[in-house]
Amino acid sequence: MVVRYEAVPSVLDAVHDMLESETFNMPFPRVFSEWPRFAKAEVFPYLNIAERKDDIQVVMEIPGVSKEDVKVHYHDGVLTISGERKSPEVKAEERMLRQEITYGPFSRSVELPAPVNAEKISAEYTNGILRVILPKLEEVKPKEIVVR
Amino acid sequence: MTENKKNQESFEHGDSQNGVKSDVRLIVPPVDIQETAESYILRLDIPGADKKNISAQINDDTLSVSARVDSYFEKDTALFYDNSMPMEYRREFSLANDVDTTAVNALYDLGVLTLTLKKKQQCLPKEIEVM
Structure with a gap:
């Protein structure tokens, strides 16, 4: 056997x-x-998350992805970034000598470390980097208390 | 068109050899190499770079690509998944004999550097007319 x-x-x-x-x-x-x-x-984009005083920033490396092919979704403390990296055209008479870049759909969800104001989430995409800025809710921001 | 492994290794182990902790993160960018009838097309993932911080050079038969990318966050930010170091992308390639080193085209778009290296005219397939 x-x-x-x-x-x-x-x-x-x-x-x-x-x-x-x-x-x-x-x-x-x-x-x-x-x-x-x-x-x-599937494509596995790298994700970086930082918590700052007033907001949480999520940075994802998605080179080669067009802005139109990226979706950012937030629901109940979970941020989901999905999209697709389309493969370049290789004609029949051409050949790939090396292929290390992966193409195809991707989706990543991440639970945020603090409550955020869903109304004020913004996202920008430049040179293959997606940066999502999620302002924290007022009540979780650190407060300075004046000593009298 | 092959990768210059020898230099590659020295890039990857650069900081440990010196015994000094580097203040940049060295990254070997993934590459696609596509061969067409007239050229080689190299695509390298270098997300987040400024065009002016990317360098591509040809010395003899070696193509070197490097780029510097700022860290994604300020230094004192509390990070969950990340290092806050600036990044340095580096990779070298040994060029095949049929590459015309005088005709190289570079384009940076969506975080991808695309280099088009034309083949030498005399190396292109020729159509021979039958009399």
């Missing part, structure tokens, strides 16, 4: 799934995207 040996891939799968979960999020996928198995996976 021939049994396909899958122990290693399944361990890698499990590790990848774990890393992909929002708990671990960054920056592990950079390493694992090198595996051929994962290179075939």
Whole structure:
């Protein structure tokens, strides 16, 4: 009987799934995207989140994605950024000598570290960087109390 | 058109060799290389760069690309997932003999640097007329 040996891939799968979960999020996928198995996976844009005094900023690297192909969605403390990186045209007589960039749809959701004012969320996209600015709700902003 | 591995390694391990912690994050940008009848098209992901901070140079048969990108947040910001360091993108390629190094075109759009390297005229396939 021939049994396909899958122990290693399944361990890698499990590790990848774990890393992909929002708990671990960054920056592990950079390493694992090198595996051929994962290179075939969907686009996995890198996400950076910073909490500042008045707002939370989420920065995502999505080079090669047109502004029209990006969607930013906020609901109940969770920010979701999705979109698609369209692959460039390769004609029949042309060939790819190397392909490290991944194309296709992507979607990432992240739970925000503090309540934000949903009405005032803004997003800008320049040179492949999407920056979402989420102003914090007044009551969670740090307050200076004057000592009398 | 191959990657210049030797130099690549020295980029990646640059800071550990010096024993000094670097104040930039070195990144090797992923690349797509597409060969057409007349040219090689290289696409490199360099998100967030300013056009003037990108450099592409050809020395002999080596193409070097580098770019500096500011950190995404101010230094004292509380970060959840990120490092607040500026980033330096670097990658080198050894050029094939058929590349015309005098005819290189560079375009930076949507965070992707596209370099088009024309093949030498004498290396292009020729149609020979049958008499």
